[in-house]
Amino acid sequence: MRFMNPVLTQFPLTRWPLLLAGGSLMLMLGAWGFQYIGGYEPCALCLDQRHIHLTVIALGLIFGIALTLRPSLAKFAPWMIFAIAAVLAYSAGFAFWHAGIEYDWWDGPATCTTTGGTPQVDLSCIINGTDCGPIVLCDEAAWTLLGISMAGYNALISAAMAIIATLVGIKGLKS
Secondary structure: OHHHHHHHHHOOHHHHHHHHHHHHHHHHHHHHHHHHOOOOOOOHHHHHHHHHHHHHHHHHHHHHHHHHHOHHHHHHHHHHHHHHHHHHHHHHHHHHHHHHHHOOOOOOOOOOOOOOOOOOOOHHHHHHOOOOOOOOOOOOOOOEEOOEEHHHHHHHHHHHHHHHHHHHHHHHHHO
């Protein structure tokens, strides 16, 4: 953990919830950029992953603002950071599961994969005669870099953020 000391001591413990929220915000901005600028429509599991990062952002903002407005809450900062780390660990696991579906390591939910038969279609589009866009399958990576999909990068980044948050929380408990 000695190599992490410069990172862990760079910011006060009470600012880490905001930093972690900022990390998830950067991931969300990247996802929205791929969607709205790059034209990559998200699948159902991608949208679920976004909800997890929105939870990290909300927790980070709530905890960060509370710690800023009430400095007496600083003794609880490590536990707040552990709560965010737990959500980030869940994000990493969920994204790894999604990446595994894309790489055919295991089957995904029948509602959005080719292995489960026909993916579910929003019937209101058919009834109303509106265009709901293409059906985006969860078992097909829309984009890869160096053989790693967006879900794979989300897993790696979320895991790194969870590890850093855990180390920061542990350091906070010791001080």
